[in-house]
Structures are given as C-alpha cells and as structure tokens.
Amino acid sequence: xxxPIPAYACPGTNRRVILATRPVGIPQxxxxxxxxxxxxxxxxxxxxxxxxxxSVDPAQRGWANEGANYSDAVPLGSVMRALAVGAIVESRxxxxxxxxxxxxxFGWQDYAVAGPEAVMTRIERVEAPLSAYAGxxxxxxxxxxxxxxxxxxxxxxxxxxVTTAAGAVGSAVGQLARAAGGRVGGxxxxxxxxxxxxxxxxxxxxxxxxxxxxxxxxxxxAPQGIDVFFDNVGGPILDTVIxxxxxxxxxxxxxxxxxxxxxxxxxxxxxxxxxLMRRLQWGGFVIFDHAADYPAALAHLAPMVADGRLVHDEExxxxxxxxxxxxxxxxxxxNEGKSLIFIx
Amino acid sequence: xxxPIPAYACPGTNRRVILATRPVGIPQxxxxxxxxxxxxxxxxxxxxxxxxxxSVDPAQRGWANEGANYSDAVPLGSVMRALAVGAIVESRxxxxxxxxxxxxxFGWQDYAVAGPEAVMTRIERVEAPLSAYAGxxxxxxxxxxxxxxxxxxxxxxxxxxVTTAAGAVGSAVGQLARAAGGRVGGxxxxxxxxxxxxxxxxxxxxxxxxxxxxxxxxxxxAPQGIDVFFDNVGGPILDTVIxxxxxxxxxxxxxxxxxxxxxxxxxxxxxxxxxLMRRLQWGGFVIFDHAADYPAALAHLAPMVADGRLVHDEExxxxxxxxxxxxxxxxxxxNEGKSLIFIx
Numbered sequence: 001x002x003x004p005i006p007a008y009a010c011p012g013t014n015r016r017v018i019l020a021t022r023p024v025g026i027p028q029x030x031x032x033x034x035x036x037x038x039x040x041x042x043x044x045x046x047x048x049x050x051x052x053x054x055s056v057d058p059a060q061r062g063w064a065n066e067g068a069n070y071s072d073a074v075p076l077g078s079v080m081r082a083l084a085v086g087a088i089v090e091s092r093x094x095x096x097x098x099x100x101x102x103x104x105x106f107g108w109q110d111y112a113v114a115g116p117e118a119v120m121t122r123i124e125r126v127e128a129p130l131s132a133y134a135g136x137x138x139x140x141x142x143x144x145x146x147x148x149x150x151x152x153x154x155x156x157x158x159x160x161x162v163t164t165a166a167g168a169v170g171s172a173v174g175q176l177a178r179a180a181g182g183r184v185g186g187x188x189x190x191x192x193x194x195x196x197x198x199x200x201x202x203x204x205x206x207x208x209x210x211x212x213x214x215x216x217x218x219x220x221x222a223p224q225g226i227d228v229f230f231d232n233v234g235g236p237i238l239d240t241v242i243x244x245x246x247x248x249x250x251x252x253x254x255x256x257x258x259x260x261x262x263x264x265x266x267x268x269x270x271x272x273x274x275x276l277m278r279r280l281q282w283g284g285f286v287i288f289d290h291a292a293d294y295p296a297a298l299a300h301l302a303p304m305v306a307d308g309r310l311v312h313d314e315e316x317x318x319x320x321x322x323x324x325x326x327x328x329x330x331x332x333x334x335n336e337g338k339s340l341i342f343i344x
Numbered sequence: 345x346x347x348p349i350p351a352y353a354c355p356g357t358n359r360r361v362i363l364a365t366r367p368v369g370i371p372q373x374x375x376x377x378x379x380x381x382x383x384x385x386x387x388x389x390x391x392x393x394x395x396x397x398x399s400v401d402p403a404q405r406g407w408a409n410e411g412a413n414y415s416d417a418v419p420l421g422s423v424m425r426a427l428a429v430g431a432i433v434e435s436r437x438x439x440x441x442x443x444x445x446x447x448x449x450f451g452w453q454d455y456a457v458a459g460p461e462a463v464m465t466r467i468e469r470v471e472a473p474l475s476a477y478a479g480x481x482x483x484x485x486x487x488x489x490x491x492x493x494x495x496x497x498x499x500x501x502x503x504x505x506v507t508t509a510a511g512a513v514g515s516a517v518g519q520l521a522r523a524a525g526g527r528v529g530g531x532x533x534x535x536x537x538x539x540x541x542x543x544x545x546x547x548x549x550x551x552x553x554x555x556x557x558x559x560x561x562x563x564x565x566a567p568q569g570i571d572v573f574f575d576n577v578g579g580p581i582l583d584t585v586i587x588x589x590x591x592x593x594x595x596x597x598x599x600x601x602x603x604x605x606x607x608x609x610x611x612x613x614x615x616x617x618x619x620l621m622r623r624l625q626w627g628g629f630v631i632f633d634h635a636a637d638y639p640a641a642l643a644h645l646a647p648m649v650a651d652g653r654l655v656h657d658e659e660x661x662x663x664x665x666x667x668x669x670x671x672x673x674x675x676x677x678x679n680e681g682k683s684l685i686f687i688x
Contacts (some may be wrong), residue, residue, distance in 0.1 A: 273600045
C-alpha cells in the first residue's frame with residue numbers, strides 16, 4: 001500500500017542519528033553520528049512513518065547513558081530513541097492506514113518502521129498544530145496532567161510550586177494547577193523565564209532559582225508554605241523546598257534535571273525527617289506507566305489548547321543535523337519552550 | 345468524688361519527673377530531676393488519674409529537644425511528656441467515672457490532672473494485661489497497624505522489610521504484614537534480636553544491620569526486591585534499602601531513630617532519583633494525626649492479642665526513678681521489647 005500523500009513519499013533512503021559513543025551524564029553532539037541507509041522492508045503488521053517533528057526531551061539523557069534506568073539504554077550504533085510526530089506512508093497493518101498521523105517512538109530519523117507498540121497516541125482528528133502533539137498534547141502535557149492529578153492532587157486554595165516552570169512540562173503544570181484552583185509559584189532559570197511564567201503562563205509568582213538565598217526566594221513565592229511541589233530538578237532546590245512544605249503536602253518527583261551525573265550517587269541534605277515531620281507524600285512519576293490514561297488525558301487537554309486556556313511555547317529548529325546537540329542545549333537551559341526539530 | 349479503689353488512693357503528694365535541662369539529641373538521665381509536690385485541685389470537667397504503667401518512647405527524644413517537630417517541646421521545669429496507662433481515682437467529669445482505665449497523656453508522674461483531650465483510648469473492657477494497652481494495644485500497635493494499612497498497603501505476596509524489627513512497633517508491623525499475606529524480612533540491632541524476629545515474631549528472615557555489607561544483607565533478606573519498606577530509622581540503612589525497592593514500592597517513614605541529631609541537618613545519599621526511577625510512594629506517618637481511627641484499630645488488634653496471633657515483648661522496670669535514664673537506654677538498643685515503667 002503506497003501513501004496517497006505525495007509530500008511524504010519515500011526517496012529510497014533513510015537518514016538517521018546514531019548513538020556512536022556512550023556518554024557519562026549529558027550527551028553532547030559528538031556522541032552522535034549521522035548516516036544514511038536504504039529503507040528497510042516492512043514486515044507483516046508493520047507500517048512506515050515519515051517523521052515530521054522530532055522531539056528533544058530531558059529523559060533522552062537517561063536513555064543514552066549506561067546503568068539502571070526506567071528504560072533500557074539505547075544500544076551503541078542504533079538510532080537515538082526519541083518521540084516524534086509523523087504520518088504513515090506505507091502500511092501492512094489494517095488498523096494503521098497510510099495518511100494517519102501518529103505520535104510515538106519513531107526515533108531521530110526520517111523514516112521509522114514501526115508496529116502498534118511504538119505508538120503513544122493516534123491523532124485521528126488534528127485539532128491543533130501538528131507540533132503541539134509532540135509537546136503540550138504529547139508526552140509533556142500528558143505528564144503534566146497525569147502527574148499533577150494523580151500524585152500532586154491540588155485542591156482549591158493549595159499553594160503549588162513548580163520547577164523548570166517555564167519549560168514544556170512546568171508551564172503546563174502551572175496552568176493546570178491554576179485551573180484546579182491552586183495558587184501557583186514557579187522557579188525558573190533566569191529572570192526572563194521567571195517573568196514569562198507570570199506574563200505568559202499566568203503563575204501568581206515566579207523567581208530565578210539562581211539566587212544567593214533560595215530559601216528566602218521560596219518563602220517569598222509561598223509565604224503560607226507549599227502544599228504541592230511539582231519537581232523536575234531534584235538536588236539542592238528540592239532540599240530547600242522540602243523544608244518549606246506544609247504538613248500533608250505532596251511532592252511529585254517527575255525529573256532530576258539538576259544533577260548531571262548519578263554515578264557515583266551524589267550526596268545532599270537528608271530528607272527523611274522532613275517526610276516524617278511534615279507527613280509528606282512523595283511520589284515518583286514516569287509517564288510511560290500510564291498509557292491506558294493517554295486518551296482521557298488527551299481529551300481533557302485538547303479543548304484547553306484549542307480555546308487558549310492552555311498555552312505553550314515551542315522552539316522549532318529545522319533539519320536532522322540539529323538533533324545531536326539538542327539534548328545538551330536543553331540541559332544548558334538555552335531553549336525557550338518545547339524543543340522540536342522539524343524535518344517534514 | 346473519691347475513688348472506690350483503695351489501691352489507687354491518693355497519698356496527698358505527687359512525685360514527678362521534671363525536664364530540668366534541654367538536651368541536644370538524646371536525653372540522658374541527668375537532663376531530668378525528680379520532685380514531689382502537693383496534689384493539684386481538680387477543675388470542673390477534669391479528673392485525676394493514678395498512673396500504673398508509664399511508657400518510654402523514641403518520640404520522647406523529639407519532645408525534649410528544642411526546634412521544629414511535630415509537637416511542641418516540653419517546657420523546662422515541666423513534667424516530662426509521656427503516655428501512660430492509669431485509672432481514674434477522682435473525677436469532676438460525668439463521662440469519666442472513677443475506676444475507668446485510660447491510656448493517654450498523663451506524663452512521667454504518679455498522678456495526672458487531665459481532661460478528655462489527654463485521653464488516647466478508653467479501656468472500657470480489659471481484654472489483655474493492662475501493660476498491653478501502653479504497647480501493642482497502645483501507640484506502638486496503633487502506629488504499626490494504621491501506618492502499615494494506610495501508607496504501606498501490603499498486598500498478598502509482597503515483600504515487606506521492617507527496621508527496628510524486634511522493637512515494639514517493628515515486631516507488630518512484621519506480624520500484621522505477614523497476616524496480610526506478605527513475606528516479611530527484618531533488620532534489627534544484633535544477632536539475638538534478629539533471631540527473635542524469626543523465633544518469636546514469625547518473620548521469614550531477619551538480619552543484624554551492623555554488618556560490613558548491608559546491601560548484601562538486604563539482598564539476602566529480599567532477593568526479589570522490596571515492595572513495602574516500613575522504616576523507623578532513616579540514615580544509611582534507608583539509603584541502602586531504597587536502592588533495593590521494587591518499582592511501585594511504598595516507604596512508610598515512621599521514625600528516624602538512627603540519626604542522633606538533626607541540627608545541623610546531616611547529609612546522605614541523594615534519594616530523589618530512586619523515588620523517580622522506582623516510582624516509589626514515600627509517606628510520613630505520625631500516629632497523632634489519626635485519633636479518629638484509634639477505636640477501629642483497637643477493635644482490629646485486641647482479638648489478635650487475645651488469641652495469640654499478635655505477640656509482644658515487654659521490658660517492665662519498677663519505680664519512677666527508672667524513668668530519667670530510660671530514653672537513652674532505648675536509643676542504645678538495650679531494651680528488649682516495649683519499655684514500660686510500673687509505678688502502680
């Protein structure tokens with residue numbers, strides 16, 4: 001079955017970004033190589049996806065590194081694991097017709113040969129720009145909503161503090177927590193991002209975490225204490241915020257981006273007495289456990305994106321050659337909004 | 345109204361254990377003084393309790409120390425805060441008649457003047473030795489059952505690991521987790537206590553935490569990983585066990601007894617990535633939040649004590665003069681079972 005969409009027609013080769021050497025910590029551009037190989041044939045039950053937007057995500061650091069993680073390490077010599085939005089150009093699966101847009105595990109490459117297990121969401125009806133399905137309607141927005149509603153559980157009047165507050169997940173968390181009746185504060189990297197939390201995303205207050213007195217900044221953001229802490233960074237910021245939590249507070253541990261390297265395990269303030277004294281509930285959240293909830297989450301979020309209640313930033317660069325350096329750029333805090341690579 | 349029970353008749357004075365100086369860390373005998381004062385008159389709505397068993401609890405360390413805690417510090421010059429089992433000998437409250445046995449906040453003294461707010465449980469019908477109401481049917485057993493069932497939530501087949509496993513809370517947790525279908529391992533201080541976990545309390549396995557290779561000992565206790573960690577100690581033991589937790593595991597933080605002093609806050613391995621990767625749910629538990637659940641918990645536990653499904657150890661010493669050194673003795677691990685002082 002050949003695609004009816006000429007724009008996505010296969011040119012006969014596939015350009016790929018390969019993990020060439022194993023990073024320790026943050027992957028840099030020179031850990032990757034680009035190559036070009038003939039298209040693989042489709043097996044029964046498979047389909048070929050022409051990638052349009054490649055996603056760049058903090059979790060890719062963990063996927064590229066050796067060692068225990070919540071998914072296996074990407075093997076050296078393989079296509080770098082990545083989410084992407086694309087369209088089916090050729091199919092040998094009756095439920096996945098050519099022309100259907102998908103969001104899934106299609107890797108940093110032009111074309112993926114995939115089966116149903118690689119699909120995160122089917123985009124049956126495109127209600128927003130396609131790029132949104134890789135961000136605020138993709139892993140980032142699904143993470144924000146499901147982690148907030150299942151682990152954070154904000155109640156009306158709660159004070160909610162979010163790290164990486166201007167980022168793809170954090171900015172969605174802030175807006176969703178506010179919509180739930182919370183008073184939302186943010187910590188972001190730099191004054192410009194902090195200002196954007198208020199101006200663009202409607203946070204009640206936000207601050208630059210790079211300050212001489214973080215405890216004072218946190219107190220200014222949340223003078224009544226914090227009921228829900230949505231944390232994407234860990235490290236000393238977590239150590240400070242946990243000491244400003246209210247009794248019965250919830251911590252969503254959604255990432256640990258502030259720590260560049262977990263081998264050997266770094267040290268920090270002991271937090272178990274804070275958990276005890278403050279009767280905290282501290283929960284880890286990994287979006288991939290929650291595939292059964294994606295359709296409901298998408299149904300919750302898509303109307304909010306459509307009518308402007310949930311806004312998002314994107315930083316889109318063009319061309320596969322931009323991919324190798326994109327993870328390091330994320331960790332340097334140089335991106336503004338969800339980082340995508342357009343190769344359509 | 346005078347007591348109908350001659351054995352508890354008031355001799356006219358009250359002997360008390362006073363907090364004389366402020367400890368930093370574990371209170372020692374010389375932080376306390378004994379005195380003797382005339383009996384206070386009863387106000388309307390009050391009753392006089394003749395204490396019979398005084399309780400010695402790890403939490404008394406926190407109550408005696410300065411600084412943030414889940415209850416206010418005991419003021420210098422006041423009776424040391426303690427739980428006790430006693431009987432009403434004189435009453436000006438219609439719902440609290442003389443002769444009624446109570447468990448509550450009656451302090452380290454012969455007689456307490458108290459109101460209903462000081463009562464933890466009413467012992468309407470004495471189904472077990474009175475001492476049990478200060479231990480396995482008192483705060484220790486209530487803590488074990490409510491923390492395990494509300495935060496730990498063991499399922500049949502789960503591996504449950506308990507610290508201070510031979511202690512008053514730990515030994516109850518182990519038996520209750522086993523009754524819930526769990527496979528229970530324990531960590532205790534010394535080979536004798538570890539052996540007692542198996543012989544006396546029915547743990548599947550137990551080990552001395554004082555070993556050169558704690559990670560190996562934990563692996564031997566729980567080769568399939570740990571689903572529920574009931575932790576009373578914190579510190580390096582927590583750091584080791586958290587790295588052996590299964591995905592989706594629960595940690596009950598019920599105490600932090602291994603750390604002698606929290607000012608300044610000590611450091612240890614960072615655990616936020618473990619929370620994230622293993623999708624842990626880590627909750628603090630303080631029994632005093634759960635007063636509404638005491639009657640139901642007592643109703644659950646009392647038949648188990650009565651028919652021998654829930655056994656407990658007690659170490660009972662006689663005389664008020666034993667009280668001042670009793671907390672330090674607890675932290676030195678010198679007691680065997682629930683520590684009580686009989687003064688009836």
